């Protein structure tokens with residue numbers, strides 16, 4: 170298990186916070202306050218007019234939340250970040266600041282089910298259309314572009330099959346179409362992957378998962394790389410480049426330059442829709458972040474053991490993990506993920522679909538939970554749970570079958586995790602041997 174040493178370890182503990190005030194608290198203080206007393210009337214007036222920075226009301230900003238935002242921007246290499254109540258809110262706000270009714274998104278066909286629900290149901294109700302393309306096929310993304318396209322969206326490591334993509338190739342397609350590439354980096358974290366360095370423009374997170382890391386608190390974040398030049402296509406982005414009454418007749422671009430995109434996300438979408446992160450949950454995520462690199466290294470080391478075991482098991486038809494040499498993503502994994510491709514992945518049982526439920530119920534250490542990125546190891550059945558609202562065609566395009574099982578490998582002893590899987594798989598292997606079924610085709 171190697172712990173990366175590239176500044177992350179220091180930034181995850183210190184970035185965005187310097188002890189100050191009479192007591193100089195060493196841990197980030199929890200400012201559990203809904204609002205803030207203005208020093209005087211003139212300051213209040215200027216802050217409300219967005220002409221003077223400062224905290225007015227926790228819906229749009231809070232000192233504890235602000236430390237988290239600065240820390241995430243530092244870890245990701247972005248210019249600024251916006252924290253949200255959930256990852257779902259982060260994805261929604263990141264996209265709403267780019268796309269409105271009558272416009273269009275090109276998205277990966279291998280996304281978390283909640284994101285698919287957002288795109289195909291709620292956004293469809295708003296008149297925002299989405300086309301889905303295989304993330305491994307940059308040509309399909311180019312073919313899906315329309316004059317109304319305003320964003321590309323993918324996951325650095327797809328949920329639940331851990332699929333990867335050639336991000337620089339997707340970024341090139343996005344940029345030649347004049348739109349930003351938004352990457353959900355939830356399953357990779359900045360420890361394993363830095364989308365902004367590979368051409369992405371915006372990174373989104375469910376901080377509920379590995380960033381917080383302990384399964385206690387929901388949170389999300391939008392990190393802006395600050396490089397996408399919205400001013401080059403002013404007609405495409407009137408929300409940033411045209412004067413608005415809301416901003417005193419100014420354009421957001423003239424006020425904030427490359428910070429305009431996040432200024433819009435905060436001052437309009439966080440303000441108007443209200444999916445704001447509570448200070449308490451921000452403090453929980455900050456505490457989790459302090460050990461992020463150490464935890465991720467152990468998650469990855471444990472996953473290596475579990476993948477090795479599953480890939481050689483006769484009751485397993487296929488293991489979907491990019492670390493396997495036969496994975497279609499092995500080359501991208503070797504090039505772009507030197508520290509591993511994460512600890513959330515899936516495998517298919519070589520069994521009748523009716524055996525899936527009993528297999529899951531035999532697991533003892535793996536908890537049946539609709540979450541990932543916890544210290545505890547978790548199991549889910551995507552077809553019945555996280556991806557149950559997808560059509561059969563959407564599930565097929567995502568590679569999710571009836572016997573596909575998703576695991577999130579925790580921080581327990583790897584030997585105990587393997588033993589738990591072994592006892593739960595044993596009856597299936599025995600059945601296969603008794604029925605004389607041929608050994609599973611193991612994808613290694």
Ligand SMILES: Cc1ncc(COP(=O)(O)O)c(C=O)c1O
Nearest residue numbers: 255256257281328355375377388
């Ligand atoms: C990749 C990914 N993005 C976004 C989300 C949504 O995050 P949250 O549950 O914090 O709203 C999830 C949730 O599982 C996820 O796995």
